[in-house]
Structure formats: structure tokens, C-alpha cells
Amino acid sequence: MPKVLSAHLAATYAFLYLPIAVLIALSFNKAGLPTVWTGFSLEWYGKLAANPKILASGWNSLVVAVVSTVIATTIGTLLAVGVERSRHSAARDALLFAPMIIPDIVLAIALLSFFTLLKFSLGLSSIILAHVVFNIAFVCAVVRARLKSFDWSLVEASRDLGAGAFVTFWRITLPLILPAVIAAALLAFTLSIDEFIIAYFTAGAGQSSTTLPMQIYAMIRFGVTPEINAMATIVMLLSFVLVLSAQRLNRGRIPGS
Amino acid sequence: MAPGLLWLTALMIVPCLLIFVLAFYERGIYGGIDWNAPTLGNFRRAADYLYVSIFLDSARIAAITTAIALLIGYPAAFAISRAPARWQTSLLFLAILPFWTNYLIRTYAWIVLLNPVGLINSALIGIGATIAPLPLLYNEFAVILGLVYSYTPFVVLAIYSSLQRLDPSYAEASRDLGASALTTFLRITLPLTAAGVAAGAVFVFVLSIGNFVTPDLLGGGKLQMIGNLIYDQFLTARDWPFGATLSGLLIALMMLALAFQAMAARHAGGGHA
Numbered sequence: 001m002p003k004v005l006s007a008h009l010a011a012t013y014a015f016l017y018l019p020i021a022v023l024i025a026l027s028f029n030k031a032g033l034p035t036v037w038t039g040f041s042l043e044w045y046g047k048l049a050a051n052p053k054i055l056a057s058g059w060n061s062l063v064v065a066v067v068s069t070v071i072a073t074t075i076g077t078l079l080a081v082g083v084e085r086s087r088h089s090a091a092r093d094a095l096l097f098a099p100m101i102i103p104d105i106v107l108a109i110a111l112l113s114f115f116t117l118l119k120f121s122l123g124l125s126s127i128i129l130a131h132v133v134f135n136i137a138f139v140c141a142v143v144r145a146r147l148k149s150f151d152w153s154l155v156e157a158s159r160d161l162g163a164g165a166f167v168t169f170w171r172i173t174l175p176l177i178l179p180a181v182i183a184a185a186l187l188a189f190t191l192s193i194d195e196f197i198i199a200y201f202t203a204g205a206g207q208s209s210t211t212l213p214m215q216i217y218a219m220i221r222f223g224v225t226p227e228i229n230a231m232a233t234i235v236m237l238l239s240f241v242l243v244l245s246a247q248r249l250n251r252g253r254i255p256g257s
Numbered sequence: 258m259a260p261g262l263l264w265l266t267a268l269m270i271v272p273c274l275l276i277f278v279l280a281f282y283e284r285g286i287y288g289g290i291d292w293n294a295p296t297l298g299n300f301r302r303a304a305d306y307l308y309v310s311i312f313l314d315s316a317r318i319a320a321i322t323t324a325i326a327l328l329i330g331y332p333a334a335f336a337i338s339r340a341p342a343r344w345q346t347s348l349l350f351l352a353i354l355p356f357w358t359n360y361l362i363r364t365y366a367w368i369v370l371l372n373p374v375g376l377i378n379s380a381l382i383g384i385g386a387t388i389a390p391l392p393l394l395y396n397e398f399a400v401i402l403g404l405v406y407s408y409t410p411f412v413v414l415a416i417y418s419s420l421q422r423l424d425p426s427y428a429e430a431s432r433d434l435g436a437s438a439l440t441t442f443l444r445i446t447l448p449l450t451a452a453g454v455a456a457g458a459v460f461v462f463v464l465s466i467g468n469f470v471t472p473d474l475l476g477g478g479k480l481q482m483i484g485n486l487i488y489d490q491f492l493t494a495r496d497w498p499f500g501a502t503l504s505g506l507l508i509a510l511m512m513l514a515l516a517f518q519a520m521a522a523r524h525a526g527g528g529h530a
Contacts, residue, residue: 009336009348012329012413015406016355019366022376026369075261082258095265101460101511102269103467105484106504109491110272113279113501133268136261187357194359197469201491213361220365220474224372232362243357247350 020236027229044230053207054231057215064124064199064211065192068131073185075132076139081173083140084147099137107133108201115202122204127211130202131195135188142187142250146180183250190242194235273508279501290498299502308486312506315482318397319465322404326461327454329405330412334453335446337413338420349417356410364474367403368394371475395477403471408464412457419453420446455521459514467507483507 027045031038048054083092099107111130115122154176158168174181196213203209210218212235219228280299285291302308337348355363370377373390381387393399423446431441447454469484476482483503490500 005332005336005339008332012333012409013351015329016352016409019363019370019406020355020358022370023362023366075264079258079261082261086258092262095262095270099265099269101463101515102273103463103484103507103511105467105469105487106273106276106507107269109487109497109500109504110276111268112491113497114268114272114275117275129268132264136264140261190357196361213359216359216361216365217470220361220368224365224368228365229369232359232365235362236358239358240354243354 023229024233024236026226027233029226029229044226045234047227048230048234051227053210054212054215056207057210057212060124060209061193061212064127064131065189068128068135068192069185069189071128072132072135072139072188073181076136076184076188077143077174077177077181079136080140080143080147081169084144084150085152096137096140099134100141104195104197105201108198111198112201122202123209124203126202126204127199127209130198131192134195134198135192138191139181139184139188142184143177143180146177146250150177179249183246186242186246186249190239190246194239276501276504276508279498280505282498284496284498299499302499303502303506308503311481311486312483315466315484316510318401318404318482319462322401322408322465323458323461325401325405326409326412327458330409330457331416331454333409334413334416334420337417349414352413353410356407360407360470361474363407364403364471367399367406367475371399371402394475395479397476397480399475400472400480400482403475404461404465404468407471408461411460411464415457415460416450416453419450419456423449451524452522455518459518463511463514466510 028040028042029037030041030043079096083096107130111126111133112122115126120126150173154172155168158172159165163171194213196211196217199211200214200217203211203214216228216231216235219225219231279290281295281297282290282292283294283296283298333352337345337352340348369375371393372378373392373394375394377393378387378390381391427445427449428441431445432438436444466482467484468482469488472480472482472485473488483506487500487503487507490496490503494500
């Protein structure tokens with residue numbers, strides 16, 4: 001590889017990771033100020049753990065992410081199997097691709113209008129309904145990628161031997177694609193726990209349904225504080241661990257591709 | 258399969274159709290929506306110079322972002338595709354990983370770096386490159402930088418997948434026949450990976466033009482893009498029908514970009530990246 005090309009690649013990684021590294025380093029800086037290093041401290045993490053607003057919003061995010069992940073993984077996996085087993089349909093593929101490309105703000109206001117018109121009360125449940133939309137699409141894409149190399153004759157053998165459709169799915173198909181399903185669930189969880197705009201619009205008024213990203217947004221708008229650095233470090237490390245595990249499970253397939 | 262398709266239809270297609278319907282009504286006198294009189298008034302209003310200029314500004318910012326992301330992303334993807342095979346997956350994963358972390362936090366990191374007492378200004382003053390801190394934050398520069406930072410991983414991914422599908426014997430044949438490395442790249446490699454370039458470009462363009470968080474946080478409220486305009490109509494001005502009209506126009510722009518991508522993919526003869 002030419003030297004220029006390697007240098008460019010190294011510079012690209014530096015561009016991608018330096019801002020993240022700076023945040024992590026500053027979260028351990030004793031002084032709140034970002035410019036001078038005044039010694040190692042866990043003070044900001046302590047402050048974070050004692051902030052009831054952050055803890056409450058963190059709990060809300062966890063509830064939204066867990067429930068939407070369970071629903072989306074179940075529905076999305078069945079969808080993927082159904083789609084791979086049936087004839088190709090361009091319209092259906094477009095429907096499955098749409099959630100990944102529709103600008104968040106458009107889906108956010110569309111759902112806000114829809115829920116309001118139906119007089120559906122806004123809160124954690126409306127956020128969950130909304131998060132399942134894009135998570136179904138992601139789960140479906142990840143599981144479909146795995147199913148491309150799936151040996152369907154195993155399913156036919158099971159059916160020939162007299163097993164019903166449900167038993168065949170439960171005993172044959174699911175165990176074989178399970179790593180991809182778990183990987184998909186981890187990614188869905190990551191997407192949901194980080195999602196801000198759609199939650200912001202479908203949460204309704206009031207602090208009771210504030211999620212962690214909404215809390216982070218409010219803090220950022222208020223100004224740069226060392227507490228945000230500490231929270232950013234925790235949130236980013238959590239994502240790194242989740243995505244890394246997903247990649248391991250999914251035979252090194254890159255999430256998102 | 259049915260529950261999934263039903264979910265997407267009920268909670269994505271129907272709400273989006275609702276937006277199209279809303280666009281043809283106006284706000285009631287006491288807020289809400291006046292369902293009595295369908296009108297084209299919102300579209301006439303959207304054609305006003307004020308709004309057209311915001312659309313054009315957003316498109317310009319999205320286009321500059323796309324160009325820079327391609328200039329960074331293509332060579333990076335090319336370098337990864339030339340690395341030893343056993344490293345490629347890890348190198349690509351390293352390039353995508355930031356995308357999976359919180360968007361707000363990645364944007365916030367640039368506030369920390371770019372502000373007047375931030376690291377970059379401190380460093381510049383430290384080495385004597387400038388006396389007073391440079392105005393790096395809360396302007397168009399910061400917004401474009403933030404968008405490029407957030408979306409370059411997509412470009413690397415899209416272009417890498419089309420480079421990977423490229424048969425290396427084409428480039429080898431070109432070199433054997435005496436073409437220089439540059440000519441080979443420009444005449445063989447680049448045209449054959451046009452589908453990946455188009456896919457990456459469309460993704461960056463669409464996500465940038467409809468963005469609301471980055472202009473809000475890094476533009477410091479001085480910079481209005483379509484996303485901020487829609488946000489204001491829904492949460493500040495409470496004129497939902499006009500906000501719906503603007504969203505409808507944004508969706509139309511997005512469709513146009515996707516049609517362009519499909520055309521580029523067909524032209525390049527490759528599949529979607």
C-alpha cells in the first residue's frame with residue numbers, strides 16, 4: 001500500500017477517534033475546565049450517580065430500549081424469515097429500507113401528528129411504539145443477511161418428517177440463526193438507547209417520560225459541564241461493548257453493512 | 258411476516274400519508290387544524306423567498322458535506338481494501354464503530370474542541386498561530402465539520418463494499434497494458450465503484466439536509482436548516498400543517514436523491530452497495 005494511502009487512513013482514524021478520546025480523558029480531569037489537566041479524579045462520576053434526573057432518565061431509556069428491542073427482535077426475525085422464504089417484492093424491500101433513510105425529524109413529526117390525532121396519550125409507550133418501527137427494519141436486515149447462507153433443506157426435512165411450521169421454526173430455524181438474532185437485538189438495543197429526535201417528539205410534555213438522550217440534550221444546551229463528559233464516557237463505552245459483542249456473534253459481519 | 262409489515266404500515270406509512278394530507282390544510286384560528294377548507298396556501302407560503310433560501314442553504318451545506326465526506330471516505334475505503342485480507346474486517350469495523358455511539362455525544366465533543374477556550378484554540382494560541390481565539394464554533398464551518406464527522410463512516414462502508422466486489426484483474430490488465438496507476442484508478446476503478454460512491458453520497462446528503470441536531474448544537478441557533486424549520490413549526494410556532502408541507506417537500510427531495518442513486522447504480526452496472 002502506498003505510504004500516502006496509509007497516512008490518510010491513519011489520519012481518518014485520528015479524526016474519528018480524537019474527539020471521543022478527548023471527552024473520555026476530560027471526564028477524569030479534576031478541574032472542570034477542558035484546557036488544563038489538574039489530576040485524575042472520579043469526582044464527576046460521583047456527581048453523576050447522585051443526580052436524580054439523570055438516574056430517572058437513564059431508567060426510562062432502559063425501559064424503552066428493552067421493551068422495543070424484545071418486540072422488534074421477535075417481529076423482525078419472523079419478518080426476515082417470511083421475506084426470505086417468499087417471492088422477491090420490490091415494494092416490500094422499499095418498505096423495509098424506508099425506516100433507515102427517512103429523516104428522523106420527518107418520522108418524528110409524522111408520529112407526533114398521528115398519535116395526537118388518535119388521541120393516543122404520549123409517554124414511554126408512544127416512544128416504544130415509535131422505536132420498534134426503525135428497529136424492525138434493522139433486525140430484519142441483520143437476520144436476512146444471515147439467512148442468505150441458510151440451508152433451507154433442513155427446514156424441508158423437518159416438515160417432511162412431520163413437524164409443524166411452529167415446531168420447525170422453534171427447533172430448527174431459530175437455533176441455527178440465533179447468533180444473528182442476538183446480534184440484531186444488541187444493535188437494536190444500542191440504537192434505541194441512543195435515539196433522541198423521535199423520542200423527543202413522541203414523549204409528550206413533562207419530565208416523567210424524559211429519556212437519557214433528552215436529558216443529555218438539555219444539559220448540552222445548558223452549557224459544557226464535566227458531568228456530561230462522564231456521562232458521555234459511560235454511554236459510549238456501553239455502545240462499544242454492545243456493538244463489539246454483536247460483531248463477534250455475527251461471525252465478524254460488520255453491523256450496518 | 259404479517260405483524261412486521263403491519264407495524265411498518267400502521268406506524269410509518271400511515272403517519273407519513275397523514276403528513277401529506279395535513280399539508281393541504283391550514284392551522285385553525287385557535288390552533289389545531291382547520292379541516293373545513295383544503296388549500297394550497299402552505300405550498301404558496303413555502304415558495305416564499307425566505308423558505309426557498311433555507312432549502313437552498315440546506316442543500317448547499319449538505320452538498321459540501323457530501324463532497325468532503327467522499328474526499329475523506331474514498332481514499333480511506335481504498336486503503337482498507339488494499340490492506341492485508343486478515344485485517345480488513347477489523348479496519349472497517351474500526352471505521353464504522355463511531356456511528357454506533359450516541360449522536361448527541363459525538364456532536365457535543367466538537368463543542369468541547371472548538372469553543373474559544375477549547376483544546377484547538379488553546380493549542381493554536383500556545384504555538385503562537387493566533388493571538389485571539391478563532392471563531393470556530395456556532396457557524397457554518399462547525400456545522401459542516403460536525404456533519405462530515407458523523408457521516409464519513411457511511412461513505413467508507415458503502416465504498417468499501419463496492420471496492421470489495423471489484424474484480425482486481427481489471428486494474429491488473431490496465432497496468433499490464435501500460436496505463437499508469439492514476440489512469441487506471443480514474444478510468445477503471447473509479448467508474449466501476451460509482452454505485453458505492455452514489456450510495457454513500459445519497460446517504461450523507463439525505464441525512465445532512467434533514468438534520469436538526471447538528472445545526473442546532475454547532476450552529477448555535479444562528480443557522481437555520483430545513484430540519485430546524487420543521488422543528489419550529491411543530492414545537493414553537495405550532496403550525497403543524499405548514500410543518501407538514503415542509504416535511505413533504507423534504508421527502509420529495511429525498512426521493513429525488515434515491516432515484517439518482519438507482520440511476521447511478523444501473524449506469525455503473527453494479528448492484529446497490
